[in-house]
Structures are given as structure tokens and as C-alpha cells.
Amino acid sequence: MARPELFRRLGDSARVTVVSAPPGSGKTVLLRSWLGQAGLRDCAAWVLAGRDERDPQRFWLSVLGALRRTTWGSRLVQPLTAAPVLDGWAIVERLLADLAPLQHGLWLVIDDVQELDPEALRQLELLVMRAPPHLRFVLATRHDVRLGFHRLRLEGQLAEIRAADLRFSLAEARELFAVAGVELPESALVTLHERTEGWAAGLRLAALSLAGHAEPARFAAEFSGTERTVAEYLLAEVLDRQSDAVRRLLLRTSVLERVSGELADLLTGDDGGERVLQDLEEANAFVVSLNPARTWFRYHQMFADLLRLELRRTAPGEVTGLHRAAAGWLAAHGYSVEAIRHAQAAQDWALAARLLASYSPGLYLDGQAAAKHELLAGFPAGASAADAELAAVAAEDELAYGSLEGAERYLDLAERGTASVSAARRGQFQVMLGVDRLLVARQHGNLATVEDAARRLQELAEAPQAAHPVRCEELRALALISVGIAGYWAKRLDEAERQLERGRVLARQIGRPFLEFMALAHQAAVATDSSFELAVERGMRTVELARRHGWTAEPAVSIPYLVLAGVLAWRGRPEEAELWIQRAERTVRAEADPAAAVAVRYLQGILDLVRGQDADALAALQAAERLTGRLAVPHPLAKPARLWLIRALVRLGETEGAEHVIAGLGDQKRDQGEVCIVLAVLRLAQDDPHAALAALAPVLAGTAQVGWRASLVEAFLMEAIALDALGDEDAADRALESALDRAEPDGALLAFLVHPAPTLLERHTRHRTAHAGLVAEIQDRLPGTTSAPLPAGPRPPLEPLRQSELRVLRYLPTNLTAPEIAAELYVSLNTVKTHTRNLYTKLGTHHRAEAVARARALGLLAPSAVGAR
Numbered sequence: 001m002a003r004p005e006l007f008r009r010l011g012d013s014a015r016v017t018v019v020s021a022p023p024g025s026g027k028t029v030l031l032r033s034w035l036g037q038a039g040l041r042d043c044a045a046w047v048l049a050g051r052d053e054r055d056p057q058r059f060w061l062s063v064l065g066a067l068r069r070t071t072w073g074s075r076l077v078q079p080l081t082a083a084p085v086l087d088g089w090a091i092v093e094r095l096l097a098d099l100a101p102l103q104h105g106l107w108l109v110i111d112d113v114q115e116l117d118p119e120a121l122r123q124l125e126l127l128v129m130r131a132p133p134h135l136r137f138v139l140a141t142r143h144d145v146r147l148g149f150h151r152l153r154l155e156g157q158l159a160e161i162r163a164a165d166l167r168f169s170l171a172e173a174r175e176l177f178a179v180a181g182v183e184l185p186e187s188a189l190v191t192l193h194e195r196t197e198g199w200a201a202g203l204r205l206a207a208l209s210l211a212g213h214a215e216p217a218r219f220a221a222e223f224s225g226t227e228r229t230v231a232e233y234l235l236a237e238v239l240d241r242q243s244d245a246v247r248r249l250l251l252r253t254s255v256l257e258r259v260s261g262e263l264a265d266l267l268t269g270d271d272g273g274e275r276v277l278q279d280l281e282e283a284n285a286f287v288v289s290l291n292p293a294r295t296w297f298r299y300h301q302m303f304a305d306l307l308r309l310e311l312r313r314t315a316p317g318e319v320t321g322l323h324r325a326a327a328g329w330l331a332a333h334g335y336s337v338e339a340i341r342h343a344q345a346a347q348d349w350a351l352a353a354r355l356l357a358s359y360s361p362g363l364y365l366d367g368q369a370a371a372k373h374e375l376l377a378g379f380p381a382g383a384s385a386a387d388a389e390l391a392a393v394a395a396e397d398e399l400a401y402g403s404l405e406g407a408e409r410y411l412d413l414a415e416r417g418t419a420s421v422s423a424a425r426r427g428q429f430q431v432m433l434g435v436d437r438l439l440v441a442r443q444h445g446n447l448a449t450v451e452d453a454a455r456r457l458q459e460l461a462e463a464p465q466a467a468h469p470v471r472c473e474e475l476r477a478l479a480l481i482s483v484g485i486a487g488y489w490a491k492r493l494d495e496a497e498r499q500l501e502r503g504r505v506l507a508r509q510i511g512r513p514f515l516e517f518m519a520l521a522h523q524a525a526v527a528t529d530s531s532f533e534l535a536v537e538r539g540m541r542t543v544e545l546a547r548r549h550g551w552t553a554e555p556a557v558s559i560p561y562l563v564l565a566g567v568l569a570w571r572g573r574p575e576e577a578e579l580w581i582q583r584a585e586r587t588v589r590a591e592a593d594p595a596a597a598v599a600v601r602y603l604q605g606i607l608d609l610v611r612g613q614d615a616d617a618l619a620a621l622q623a624a625e626r627l628t629g630r631l632a633v634p635h636p637l638a639k640p641a642r643l644w645l646i647r648a649l650v651r652l653g654e655t656e657g658a659e660h661v662i663a664g665l666g667d668q669k670r671d672q673g674e675v676c677i678v679l680a681v682l683r684l685a686q687d688d689p690h691a692a693l694a695a696l697a698p699v700l701a702g703t704a705q706v707g708w709r710a711s712l713v714e715a716f717l718m719e720a721i722a723l724d725a726l727g728d729e730d731a732a733d734r735a736l737e738s739a740l741d742r743a744e745p746d747g748a749l750l751a752f753l754v755h756p757a758p759t760l761l762e763r764h765t766r767h768r769t770a771h772a773g774l775v776a777e778i779q780d781r782l783p784g785t786t787s788a789p790l791p792a793g794p795r796p797p798l799e800p801l802r803q804s805e806l807r808v809l810r811y812l813p814t815n816l817t818a819p820e821i822a823a824e825l826y827v828s829l830n831t832v833k834t835h836t837r838n839l840y841t842k843l844g845t846h847h848r849a850e851a852v853a854r855a856r857a858l859g860l861l862a863p864s865a866v867g868a869r
Contacts (some may be wrong), residue, residue, distance in 0.1 A: 013157035019140045021163040022284040023237040042071045044107040049115045056088030056120040088123045113141040136368025141580040143283035167198030180207040188220035225305025234306045254307030258298045272316040344378040357389035367514030388417025392432040403591035446632035450486040454479040477506040489636045494832045520558035532746035558584040572749030574607040602641040614651040618848035621645040650685045655798045680718045688721035713743045714751035740771040752778045773840030808835040832857035
């Protein structure tokens with residue numbers, strides 16, 4: 001196979017190229033392919049330094065012979081006959097003398113350099129350092145050898161190709177199988193590539209085994225280092241070459257996912273494990289270091305498979321004891337997840353349960369719900385119900401991957417089994433129960449219980465007799481964040497922001513990024529009431545935090561996803577909002593988190609209304625209504641979801657159904673601001689604008705408070721539509737301007753798209769408005785509408801243009817997008833949008849092209865190239 005990037009590196013001008021990688025990495029094939037592709041076969045001397053070539057004289061005579069078979073070497077290198085007095089040093093001196101006149105490129109390729117004895121290596125070093133400039137060296141080796149090339153490296157005359165460079169990419173693996181005539185499903189190809197880690201020999205052996213195989217996908221899933229051809233290769237080329245002590249270390253530590261020197265010494269009963277592991281890595285023996293200090297290592301997956309097979313074959317009785325010893329060491333050093341896995345592998349269920357219960361709060365606070373779920377699945381059936389501490393762990397797991405009912409059932413089992421927990425572990429058990437009660441209440445939406453559970457958790461944290469593995473600061477941070485969440489749902493937004501910020505700062509100070517993530521996610525939700533820009537900024541920071549830590553599929557990440565979807569929905573951008581809703585939907589389980597499921601369906605219904613898919617909107621909002629039955633009553637999400645259900649019924653002409661839902665709200669809620677607005681929507685649909693205005697009056701007068709700032713946009717828009725229906729155009733225009741005043745800061749266009757009034761907007765553009773750009777944006781998003789034509793003749797701007805606006809104006813004739821203009825000017829995207837809207841307003845235009853034309857007519861921009869001709 002052609003590997004052009006590696007071929008290029010081999011053909012670079014470096015005097016020496018070292019190709020160092022484990023057996024089967026494709027070194028030899030690579031070099032032969034390169035020589036053929038580059039047309040260098042007649043200019044390259046190939047020497048294999050095999051084990052039978054350890055005698056320096058024999059090796060150098062082979063080098064001499066290979067050079068003589070090349071085009072240029074045949075003219076310069078003189079024949080030489082073996083003689084007792086002729087040693088390697090003498091041959092190297094003869095070669096240097098013969099090749100001194102060399103004026104053309106000549107390559108000496110030596111394969112398996114690691115087989116040369118120390119004297120031959122010193123002689124090779126002499127040849128390299130004194131060789132004429134046109135003689136290049138390519139040295140292939142299974143591991144680094146002691147050659148003093150440091151000066152060449154400093155001079156840029158040494159090129160190195162390592163194991164990582166030789167690994168096949170997925171695309172190269174696909175090509176390899178195609179060349180071999182093997183057709184594989186993409187998923188099977190990906191599996192094989194991951195299993196082999198791009199190891200050339202592994203892929204090639206898989207291709208050979210797959211030829212004619214009836215079930216390639218099943219083969220790929222089962223392919224490992226225990227497959228016969230792979231095992232034979234690794235045994236012969238790697239394991240059988242090791243000393244007994246090294247072989248013992250490899251086999252006994254194969255039970256580990258990763259190994260350190262200290263842990264290796266424990267499992268072998270020997271000393272010096274770290275040095276052995278470092279030597280194995282340097283020897284490219286399928287051992288990979290995991291940290292810069294080279295204290296932790298892992299084995300190549302296929303090599304590890306082989307080692308475990310050999311361990312079971314040669315010492316089956318030792319496996320359980322090795323797992324138990326590893327569990328103890330890992331637990332003592334704080335490696336909780338690995339310790340539990342090894343206790344389970346040893347089938348020491350009591351130890352595994354004790355460890356999981358001890359570490360469960362910490363795993364939650366680290367955002368490791370997936371790891372905990374996997375560990376719980378490793379216990380025998382019924383274990384969680386029979387052990388009080390495991391039941392407490394299972395309750396948390398149900399909240400992430402099961403159901404609220406399941407969580408409550410396990411929490412009840414745990415509480416009833418409190419007496420069975422030893423006194424020494426009672427403190428940490430109470431902490432687990434406290435965390436579980438808090439989380440269950442939070443996902444039920446039971447705000448009073450959340451605040452009570454948070455207070456009790458703080459008391460547990462500060463109790464001096466409470467022995468538990470979670471520090472007081474961690475529990476305090478969790479409690480603060482939970483109180484902040486409850487405050488958000490109770491619409492105590494200032495308090496919520498204050499508590500969430502305290503929790504976030506504390507979480508960062510104590511190094512708990514998952515708690516920081518939870519706080520920031522809900523701060524994004526809080527910000528939607530005051531600033532869409534701040535909500536988006538916080539939401540994106542939360543998503544980035546989740547991406548960095550691998551939490552993008554965790555249920556908790558639905559919070560920023562829904563915040564971003566909600567902001568985009570209120571800004572009237574349904575296509576962008578839909579993408580975030582889809583992400584949220586993939587992380588939410590209605591059985592475990594009905595509140596998040598309500599939010600998903602509620603937002604989906606809003607988007608469907610914007611797009612005119614009214615029947616779909618009704619179905620989504622009815623689903624949200626059903627889900628609210630699983631929440632604690634009254635839940636803050638229930639009312640807005642129900643009010644949007646009324647809007648959907650109105651859009652479908654089902655006014656009687658809408659009346660029925662409003663009646664079901666009760667008299668107490670009929671005076672609330674959002675209910676008044678929806679009632680006005682219904683009355684307008686019933687052709688009763690007077691009743692609509694009467695419904696809106698408390699909202700517009702400020703006596704009926706709205707819980708959502710952007711709701712005032714809809715209130716003033718409904719007033720404008722009602723006044724227009726009554727023929728009061730001036731009052732309608734004033735109301736519409738008030739709606740635009742409140743929509744402009746955040747670009748809250750949702751009301752204008754759900755209640756389209758194109759005629760009203762069209763008329764409004766002919767009046768003096770401070771929001772011409774915003775009106776144009778609304779008109780652009782309304783289907784089947786066009787903006788009013790520009791009046792003839794250039795008029796001066798309504799207001800002078802500021803310098804910052806002029807800078808943006810100069811970019812409008814280009815093809816640059818708003819983000820690209822922002823990048824050019826080193827300002828934010830929001831700044832560019834604000835200046836662009838101001839330009840539309842001051843120029844009395846509605847679109848970018850109109851603004852450019854008006855600016856050119858006013859002499860603010862140079863004439864276009866077309867106009868100039």
C-alpha cells in the first residue's frame with residue numbers, strides 16, 4: 001500500500017532515518033514499498049541484520065556486497081574476501097575510502113538493527129558520522145539501539161519514524177481490506193481498527209482470516225489477541241523472547257488495565273518492576289507509557305489478550321488472588337473504579353459492595369454516573385435489594401438510567417436496612433441517603449423537599465461525628481446548588497443566582513468540575529429572564545465543560561441544551577433550536593426526569609407552532625401536559641406548558657377546547673399575567689377585540705405580573721392586533737412600537753412569528769420607527785411576505801452614523817457573513833448585529849442590499865464596479 005506521508009518523510013534530506021517500532025508494525029514493507037515507488041531500487045543497498053549476522057565481519061561483508069549490487073556502489077566499492085585478520089573496523093575504513101568520491105545519491109538500508117552486537121553498532125556509528133554527504137542511511141529496528149546520533153539530531157540530520165506514525169488510520173485500514181478483497185461493514189471495520197490499534201500485522205492477519213468468512217461482522221467483534229494466528233505471532237515474536245522474570249511480570253500483571261512499578265512488584269513478589277516496564281516500552285514490546293513520568297503503563301490490547309490467555313493456561317489458580325490483591329492496592333491508593341472492578345473479577349462481592357458504597361458519593365460528585373451504572377451491573381442479580389448500602393447506590397443509578405419509581409423503591413429499601421449497616425460505616429451511609437433524598441426530590445420537582453433535604457445535608461456535612469469520604473465543602477457546594485435550583489423554579493431569581501454562584505465558586509475551589517457544571521447550567525437558565533446573551537454565553541460554557549469532561553450524553557447536560565433551544569425559540573430561529581432539542585431528547589429519560597421531558601415536549605410544541613405545524617404542536621404539548629402529572633404539584637413547568645397548549649388549540653380553531661383548559665386553571669390563576677395574555681389570544685380568535693383588550697389591561701397596567709420578561713412582547717403585540725381590528729391605527733402603531741421596544745434588546749421575535757401580523761408590520765415601516773432593522777428581520781422570517789419598496793430618491797440618514805457603525809457599513813457590500821465581519825473588526829457577533837440594525841433604522845431600510853444601495857446613493861460608500869462602468 002502507498003503511504004505518501006511516510007514516503008515523503010523517508011525521502012527527506014536527513015542523512016539518517018530511523019524507523020523504530022514493534023514487530024509487525026510494517027517497517028520492512030514500508031521501506032520496500034518506498035524504494036519501489038521512489039524508483040530507488042538500483043540506488044539502495046538492503047541488508048538484513050539477522051541473528052545469524054551477529055559476527056561483525058560477516059555483517060560488514062554483507063553490507064559491502066549489497067553496496068556493490070547498486071548502480072553507483074558497483075563502480076566505487078572494491079570486492080573484498082573474508083580473512084582472519086580482516087575485522088569490521090578495517091572493512092568500514094575500506095568502505096569510507098571507496099565511497100569518498102561518491103557524487104550521486106546512494107542509500108544503505110539496514111533492517112533489524114537491534115540484532116547487531118555492540119561492536120558492530122559502534123562500527124556503524126563510525127560509518128554514519130564519516131560517510132560522504134551523498135550516502136544516506138535508513139535503519140529499521142524493533143527498539144532503539146545505542147547509537148550516538150545526538151549531534152545529527154541537533155543538526156536536523158536525523159529523521160525518526162515511530163510506532164505511532166506507522167499505525168494505520170481508519171482510511172488506510174479500509175484500503176488494506178479492499179486490496180485484500182475483503183468487504184466489511186463500516187461498524188466491523190471500526191471495531192477491528194480499534195482492537196488492533198492500527199497495528200499493521202493485526203490488520204493483515206485479520207484480512208487473511210476474513211477471506212471467505214461467512215460472518216465478517218461477528219468475526220470482527222470476536223477478533224483479539226487470542227485468535228490463533230495473532231497469538232502464534234505474538235508468542236514467537238514478543239513473549240518467547242523475554243526472560244523468565246519479565247515473562248512472569250507480563251503474565252501476572254495482565255489482569256490489570258494499567259500497571260505501575262509498585263503494583264507490578266506487589267503482584268510478582270519481586271523488585272524493580274518499574275525499570276522492567278520502562279525497558280519493555282523502550283524495546284517497543286507492546287508496552288505503552290501513560291504519563292510523562294513513565295510510571296504508569298498499559299499493554300497493547302491484542303498483546304494483553306494473549307497474556308491473559310497464557311496466564312489462564314499456565315496458572316489458572318492464581319487469577320482470583322491477583323485480582324483480589326490488585327483491588328486492595330488500588331483501593332488504598334484511591335483508584336476507586338478500578339478497585340471495584342478487580343473485587344468483582346475476584347467475585348469478592350462483599351468487598352466490591354463495600355468499596356462501591358464508600359466511593360458512590362464521590363463518583364456522583366465527579367460526574368461518573370456511567371461508571372457507577374456499569375459497576376452496579378457487575379453484581380449478581382438481587383444484590384442491590386439485599387444490601388442496604390448497595391440499595392442506596394442503586395437509587396442514584398435509577399435516577400440516571402431507570403425511573404423515579406425505581407429510585408424511590410431502592411431508597412425505601414436502603415432506609416429500612418439502616419440497622420444492618422455497621423456503626424463504623426453509618427456516617428457515610430447517612431450521607432448517601434441524604435444525597436439520594438435530595439436528588440429524588442429535585443427530579444420530582446418537589447421544591448420544599450429539595451430545600452429541606454439540602455439543609456439536612458449541610459447539617460450532616462458539618463457534624464463532627466459523621467465519618468464519610470466526602471469533604472464538608474463538597475456537600476456544602478451540592479446543598480448550595482440545590483437550593484439555587486429550587487429558587488430558580490420558585491422564580492426567586494436573585495436568590496437563585498446568588499446561591500448558584502456561591503456553589504459554583506466553591507465547586508471550583510475544591511476541584512469538583514461536575515458540581516461547577518451543574519451550577520453553571522442552572523445559572524444559564526436563570527439568565528434567560530434577564531439577558532438572552534448571558535444565557536447563551538453561560539449555556540455554551542456549560543456545553544464546553546461537558547464536552548471537555550465527556551459528559552455530553554449525561555442526563556444533566558440536557559439543561560444547557562434546553563436553555564439554548566429555548567433562547568433560539570424565543571428569538572424565532574426554529575431550525576437552530578431544533579438541533580439543541582434533539583440533543584436534549586437523546587439525554588432525557590421521562591421515567592427518571594419528567595421535568596426535563598416536559599421541557600423537551602413544551603419547546604418542541606413552540607417550534608412546531610412557529611413553523612405552522614399546528615397539529616404536531618398540539619400533540620407535543622398534550623404529551624407535555626400528560627408528563628406534568630408525574631411532577632410534584634404545583635410544578636413551575638406545568639402552567640407555561642398548559643398555556644402553550646391553549647395557543648395550539650386556538651391555532652387549530654378549537655376554541656371550545658381552549659376555553660375548557662382555561663376554565664381548568666381556576667379563578668386564582670386567571671389573574672396572572674401570562675394567563676391574561678393567552679385569554680386575549682383566545683378572544684381575538686373569537687373576533688372579540690374588546691374582550692381581548694380587557695384581558696390585557698391588567699398586564700399592560702402592571703397590576704398582573706408576568707413571570708417571563710419576554711411575555712410583555714406578546715402582550716403589546718396582542719394589544720396592537722386588537723386595536724388594529726377596531727380601526728385605531730395610531731394606537732395600534734404605538735402598541736406595536738412598544739412590543740418592538742421590548743423585543744429589540746434580546747431579539748425576542750417569537751410572538752411575531754406565532755401571531756403573524758404582516759399587514760400591521762408593513763404599515764408600520766412607513767412610519768417613523770426606531771426598529772426598522774428588527775421589523776425587516778421579522779418580515780424576512782414570515783412566509784409569503786415582502787418588504788415595502790424604498791421611496792425614490794436618496795434621503796439623508798434619519799440620524800448621523802457613528803464611526804463604529806460606519807466601519808460595519810463598509811463590510812456590508814462584501815460577501816462576508818456577520819461572524820466573519822465580527823472577526824475582521826475584532827468585535828463580538830452581537831456588536832455587529834446591533835450596528836447592522838442601527839444602520840437599517842438610520843438609513844430607513846430593511847435589508848442588507850437596500851442598506852448598501854442607500855449608502856451608495858448618499859455617498860457613504862463608493863459606487864459599485866458595475867455602476868462605475
